[in-house]
Amino acid sequence: MNKTSNIAFLSVISNSFVVLLKLIVGLLTGSVAVISEAIHSSLDLLASLIAFISVRISGKPADKDHPFGHGKVENISGTIETLLIFVAGIWIIYECVHKLLHPEAIKFPALAVAVMLVGAIINFIVSRIVKKEADRANSIAMKSNAFHLLTDVYTSLGVAAGLLLVLVSGWHFLDPLIGIALAIYIMIEAVKLLKEAFPPLLDAKLDQQEEEKILNIIHEYENDFLEIHDFKTRRAGPNEYIEFHMVVPSEETVQQIHQLCDEIEQDIQAKFNKSHILIHVEPETELKG
Incomplete structure (x- = not known):
């Protein structure tokens, strides 16, 4: 045990x-x-x-x-x-x-x-x-x-x-x-x-203070992306589930975007050590469209 x-x-x-x-x-x-x-x-x-x-x-x-x-x-x-x-x-x-x-x-x-x-x-x-x-x-x-x-x-x-x-x-x-x-x-x-x-049990979101803390971490990288949307959270027992869409400049390479996502995830997990994070990356062209 x-x-x-x-x-x-x-x-x-x-x-x-x-x-x-x-x-x-x-x-x-x-x-x-x-x-x-x-x-x-x-x-x-x-x-x-x-x-x-x-x-x-x-x-x-x-x-x-x-x-x-x-x-x-x-x-x-x-x-x-x-x-x-x-x-x-x-x-x-x-x-x-x-x-x-x-x-x-x-x-x-x-x-x-x-x-x-x-x-x-x-x-x-x-x-x-x-x-x-x-x-x-x-x-x-x-x-x-x-x-x-x-x-x-x-x-x-x-x-x-x-x-x-x-x-x-x-x-x-x-x-x-x-x-x-x-x-x-x-x-x-x-x-x-x-x-x-x-x-x-009904997949209610995290409380407002927790969501604000997560968003503050994400916005520390706001110079590296254009916007985020569809931000969602939920809890299951001791685990937090966090997901959002992130629009990035089209000229960024897959490697650069992957590194950015890793850094954001690591910073969130430093505060929420049992969090599971899903970032859906969108190119800048979708934002313009």
Whole structure:
């Protein structure tokens, strides 16, 4: 396995431990907020598994059946993960409403608080490791995974704070209210993640800042060509696909034009190291025509 796969597998191991811990303590204490957190962490575990599988598949080179590579596997996994978050949110709200209608006292609240804090610390450390690798590899699946782990940190701390209030005040209705707030939060965050994961499946263009950066690189060579047009970009997993038409002076030799294209491609790839660039060269006569 490569470095990205190893780190994805680390998140699988850490999530498995945290889920088991929260689930046992949630059932032991009867806290719907802790059980909700266990459900949330279970989806984080599933997301980690999806990320682990997808980064291994997307990292495969292009082949006969997949000439553009396997990058979109990561976008598919990121979209699936967000849908899972929505399912979890609905499930959590249902359980919390039931608990509001049929309140029960929480057993061993101090133990529940301790478990939430331990889970938050573990996921914070692992999320930092995963995020660093996600940025290095420009992996949407790993970014999604890091995001899931970080939301688990926030929600665990929120549940811990709420359980402390229950412990101090004796207001047991706070437990399901915290669970509902948690569900709404993760569903809102899922929408943000979906906006990043899903558009590449429809070949949406890169964002404006990225396109401007690419165009600025191309225009550094504007003295060597006459114009560019039909500029297009798209993303598939960690890969960017860039193509444009470039009109060049008719007197330029094939060797000169080829060298120009190589230099432009190298400069773009220095900023976008997983980019695939296609330059369609047109002679000056076509521009005049």
